[in-house]
Amino acid sequence: MLNIEKIRKDFPILQCTMHGKPLIYLDSSNTSQKPNGVIDAITHYYKNYNANIHRSIYELSAKATHLYEKTRTNIKEFINAKSTQEIIFTKGTTEAINLVASSLSFSEGDEIIVSTMEHHSNLVPWQKLGVKLRIIPISDKGELDLGAYQNLFNSHTKMVAITHASNVLGTINPIKEITKIAHQHQVAVLVDGAQAFPHLPVDVEDLDCDFYAFSSHKAYGPTGVGVLYGKKDLLEKMSPYQGGGNMIERVSLTDFTCNQLPYKFEAGTPNIADVIAFDAAINYIKSIGFENIMRHEQNLLHYATEKLNNIDGLRIIGNASKKLGVISFVMKEIHPHDIGTILDHEGIAVRAGHHCAMPLMERFKVPAMVRVSFGIYNTEKEIDHLSLALKTAERIFA
Amino acid sequence: MLNIEKIRKDFPILQCTMHGKPLIYLDSSNTSQKPNGVIDAITHYYKNYNANIHRSIYELSAKATHLYEKTRTNIKEFINAKSTQEIIFTKGTTEAINLVASSLSFSEGDEIIVSTMEHHSNLVPWQKLGVKLRIIPISDKGELDLGAYQNLFNSHTKMVAITHASNVLGTINPIKEITKIAHQHQVAVLVDGAQAFPHLPVDVEDLDCDFYAFSSHKAYGPTGVGVLYGKKDLLEKMSPYQGGGNMIERVSLTDFTCNQLPYKFEAGTPNIADVIAFDAAINYIKSIGFENIMRHEQNLLHYATEKLNNIDGLRIIGNASKKLGVISFVMKEIHPHDIGTILDHEGIAVRAGHHCAMPLMERFKVPAMVRVSFGIYNTEKEIDHLSLALKTAERIFA
């Protein structure tokens, strides 16, 4: 069993207040809070061995380089990649997806399959290419229509780009099945793992996806770091992404050759401190264990779903059978932003808006939603407060 | 006058040792060390108001958003831009240059003028476009040949991309003259300010450059942050860079429209903590003042130049009349890497290698160089140690 009180002590921000009330942070899908170990890793880096990496030969730089690469090794093992050459550091999920969109070669007439529940970060990079998007529809419960999916393939299909879990509906998609079908059509699959990565074990070999993208800041790590996992043979074939230091082998005034993987895709001085601190976040997750994390977050999900369903005029959107600890809802007569502000006033942080998923808002015919989302530090008591505050909102708008 | 002992106390890493000797950090052109104020700003963010920005309406998020935008305002004023819409946050100088290369539209047959002293980050992004590079030659002293520069323009010239200061030679280039000439030909100028920004006042209106790129980590700020300044009318015309959250105005399943500047170029969750902490770095520089910084660093430059010139067989490469506090050199019979290791052993951190400027190595017909570079925290005593250590190297290889 998880000792939540002990875990909460690892997160200094949970001692803070908002509008004078103890902070109740229910917005982990937006960005997670950070444990002391992660914050300390950043401080420790800057105070003890800050140096540019891969470039200098002195001790500080060797140490920084070693620890930067150690994060890569840790992630490789954590997601069960075959080689550290398959782990590329980016700024975040968004950049990871853009990297694939710009470095694989697409041409007009190509088609890419996405779903109605994609985050803008897994739509716009493809739209920018001028290719045609084919859309997997979803049910009213918020589940993918796999039958329709199978019929979207044709000779122009170049890629499937699909989220592992929806940041709005919480739905966990059956990635293994999806990749299996795509591979039958010789089509590569990119998985947007921004939401799933922090909350369930990811095994890229088992999923058999070709690319997997995620962000550190949603997984208890610092902002400014993300990862693109890619199968080596695909990465080898891709053209370089950004040009600059570190990604080259040789440069003349007229031309250049590329460094080997993964450096080919890491131009310029990277976000050294935060990559190193991300290692501490991964270790924190490991130390708690996904079994515990999932049990706890599923408990919170069920507890909160029941509580919220008891509120008159509240409608939960997204009722898939497999969900992360994410609940989006609307209330009759109260706009999501007004709910957000009333909760804010009570010290409760939730997200209200389109959640970077406008097409999904349209699908459910709402302008916006309120979303609560859980991390390992949340408690049932916090959900009780949420429920009370929502009743206050009802009263004010009655 | 600068109180260097007091300044040194602001940089905790300067208390460290390397191979058992007190650290002498002479590699600030590679990355600078960080004052406590910057490190504390990161910690303070994560412990008190970590939240995603521009997306949520609760107090933490409003505060994070406010401080993120405050850095933008501070930078706008610091470099004298006209509007915060002209300040775009990137991962670093490298990404800033790549952004321009990929979002301005170039076509085959276009020509871009660069110089022999460019960092790979200001060569490879242009080479990747398949355009033709025209090269400004440099003299043996390491100064641009402005006469030759004027003759490089023709009807195909689309851009001048030039470093404000060389990371190897230290040369400070006459940007005002360069932009004036380019503008007479209706050609835009991108300035790579990675080296200059931390060491001299930059006024983009006075320089009249069209783009100016720099990195936080070389300017006493955290890793993972850079800035692209661009003139608004040019930025407006450019196509978006990466697609994703925050950079959009509206998204449907088939199409999107762009958010206004600067957000159009900032897709995804940015490096919030480090952008906020960069503000502390700018304020640190302001509190010391460029007049003091320049006087101190020029003193160190002259002192070190004299000391090094007294060492037999040592040849300084780069003797421009206007230089930053940067000295590159080679020694007869000792390879730069061996010098680097011997200095490392003495606790002295310098860079040895091609400095991401292979074409410049070729120009001076050396495979590599040793570079020492100064920051506000360096002292003449440290240079004395350097000079002694180089004499040790000579003895070992005698």
Add this chain to the structure above:
Amino acid sequence: MSDLRELYQELIIDHGRHPRNFGKLNDATCHKEGYNPLCGDKVTLYLLEKNGVVEKIQFEGSGCAISMASASLLTECLKGKTKPEFEEIFNAFHQLVTIGNLSEDLTLKLGKLAALAGVFEYPARVKCATLAWHTMKEAL
């Protein structure tokens, strides 16, 4: 809850739910759309101007109580006003929600609009409260 009532005064909830002057104005001399991409609030203002005076003003749109109430109160307040008069009110209103502590004089001038004073405590909502106002500024 007490100070929540300061933000969500009856007046605001009433105007949010039953916005006045709502609907398209067919004889408008000018209309302008405002949009906040961050939260999806939309407002379209319709004006009938004659000799520099706003003779009629209506709006359409959707959004939170604050943005709807603010648009509704704006239409009530601006009918019969001139551009310079609008600008004076705009400035006072902007100060009310972004800087707070308005002089008694100005508060009086704002009339019912002063009900939106509580927004000042919620900086992220300032955009909601001012959407219609910025749209109006562009329209004139």
Add this chain to the structure above:
Amino acid sequence: MSDLRELYQELIIDHGRHPRNFGKLNDATCHKEGYNPLCGDKVTLYLLEKNGVVEKIQFEGSGCAISMASASLLTECLKGKTKPEFEEIFNAFHQLVTIGNLSEDLTLKLGKLAALAGVFEYPARVKCATLAWHTMKEAL
């Protein structure tokens, strides 16, 4: 300076400055180029193999004392050796510079190569010391 001498032993400085078996081998049965983009060290190995035995071996290249000495010592050591023998020495040498504390047995086997033991303290230089070795591994 005392322990600097452990890294830069006379032997290394001598081999660095006057590398043995330096120059192109015209009757080579195979040659292979190694390059370290980080520091620019280059090595080209030329081999004449007969019946699985390295009969002749020479190299060309440029780089620091450590990479040149290591290449020079490699050529001295591998003449007359077979592929399995090379691999044994490769492993011992790799262990020497990356993990340190080699058994006396292995150290003996390395002979002169043990002079490079000091590299272990300078992890960033391991690539210099092993460049020729990795190149050799690919060549065989």
